[in-house]
Amino acid sequence: MPEKLTVSSIEKHARSGRRAEIADTSAPGLVLRSNVSSSTFVFRWTDQREKRRLVLGTVDGLPLADARAIAHKAADLVRQGFDPDDEWLRQTRTPQAVAPVKRVTWTWTEAREAYLLEIGGPNGLKAATVDDYRKALYHRAFKRFERRFVCDLTDEDLSEALAGYQREQxxxxxxxxxxxxxxxxxxxxxxxIRRKSGVTRRLQIDLPAHRSTAKTNVRWPHPADVAALFAKAIEGELGYASRAVVLLCLTAQRRATVVSASPTDVRDGVWHIPPVHRKTAEKRGDTRIHALPWPPEVAVGNHDSFVFPADRPRKAGDPLPHMAASTLTHALRDAGVGFSPHDIRRSFTTTMRILGFAADPALVLDHNEGPRSTMDAHYDSYRDLPRKREMLDVWREYLTGSKAMSDEVWYEHTGQKRIKKTTKA
Structure with a gap:
């Protein structure tokens, strides 16, 4: 059984008088072989599916720290395509006779930069997602690993680092x-990547039990509350963000999907949302478009790239990007509506279910739409469009005031009352 070897555990196994092989979790390939007469350190590896081993020395003549250091050097040698032998071991145990062996695998810093470069490439993740991973991997909880080789890091190392951070926050x-x-x-x-990183096994991180004391306030805004926001946006009271908020209210799509809408995606009154702008498509490797009726209340405009261009480029000379997703959050906050853009999706879903549409709201929200055949996945993107149009037309009637949801019915299904605190922006 693998375990993290210590001086005391080695003595325990040596005194047991039983035959055993214990793999050290702190050094790749290092094994303690214990039997009746003696105990030795052994380095094990696989060469073209053939199991190989090299006896490093007895536990009496080779300290544990030295055995681990030799095992790390041997693992580096194997990753470079060479086999450690007795002569290599002799020279390694007498370093004054040879030049020091230089590690060729990545440190945490080098591995992190290589990873961020890969996921941030042309075929990588979204810029916001890459930035999220960058912040996480630069986090102070991992600062202790900056100069350490990633192949040396153990489950215990990372578990201790994150457990310590969890206890303080x-x-x-x-x-x-x-x-x-x-x-x-x-x-x-x-x-x-293995020859560069030296990492050959999966990672398991355990965290101590944690009970959050933070109070979360999940809102299901009443349709009338969303209607009040919609009325402000239609009148242009939300300024620069007004048109985008109109589309947000009428389609209940995610912020990033709304602001990244392109005129080329709108054809024949249908919004063809490409996979790159769909959160669920990225997670599932889905290559289909998400088709929705484009609301006539939102003019597509004449901008070449985006329906909602930003008001200025990020840097002078750069092309004009689309509006930032956070602009919608700020617009709702400044309007004092008491709910977030994502809460509109909850309101839409709850309203549709109250009206008897059951699981159908997932079709509009772009959740997993269930198993599809190859024909469905690649050629039938419009199959559910009539059902989506039906739900969005009903939803529009609640936003425009043609229909109304009673406070009693809403409270019965959600346990929440009207917010009723919208103010002028």
Whole structure:
């Protein structure tokens, strides 16, 4: 069984008088072989599916720290395509006779930069997602690993770092860091990266039990509250963000999807949302478009790239990007409506279910729309468009005041009362 070897555990196994092989979790390939007469350190590796081993020395003549150092050097040699032998071991145990061996695998810093460069490339993740991973991997909880080789890091090292951070902060920040380290580690153990990273095994990070004391206030804004916001946006009272908020209210799409809408995506009254602008498509590797009726209340405009261009470029000379997604959040906050852009999606879903549409709101919200055949996935993007149009037409009637939801019915289904605190922007 693998375990983290210590001087005391080695003595315990040596005194047991039993035959055993214990893999050290702190050094790749290092194994303690214990039997009746003696105990030795062994380095094990696989060469073209053939298991190989090299006896490093007895536990009496080779300290644990030295055995680990030799195992790390041997692992580097194997990753370069060479096999450690007795002569190499003799020279390694007498370093004064040979030049020091230089590690050729990545440190945490080098691995992090390689990973960010890969996910930030032309075929990588969205800029905001890359920035999220960059902040996580530069977090102070990982500062102790900056100069360490990633192949030396153990489950215990990373678990201790994140557990210590969790004990000093509130909420689920440590869990968020763990979620972001996992794809980073998956990249490091990828076959085409292993010779550079030296990482050959999966990572398991354990966190202590944590009960959050933070109070969350999840809102299901009443349709009339969303209607009040819609009325402000139609009248242009939200300024620069007004048109985008109109589209947000009428379609219940995510902020990033709304602000990245392009005139080329709107054809024949249908909004063809490409996979690159869909959160669920990126997660599932979905290549279909998400088709929705484009509301006539929102003019497409004459901008070449975006329906909602930003008011200025990020840097002088750069092309004009689309409006920032955070602009919509700020617009709702400044309007004092008491809910966020994402809460509109909750309101839409709840309203549709009260009206008997059951699971159909997922079709509009671009959640997982269920299993599809190959024909469905690649050629039938319009199959559910009539059902989506039906729901959005009903939703429009609530936003424009043609229909109304009673406070009693809303409270019965959500347990929440009207916000009723909208103010002029």
């Amino acid at each position: 509130k909420g689920k920040a440590a869990e968020g860091l763990r979620r972001r380290v996992r794809p980073f580690w998956t990249y490091l153990q990828r076959m085409d």
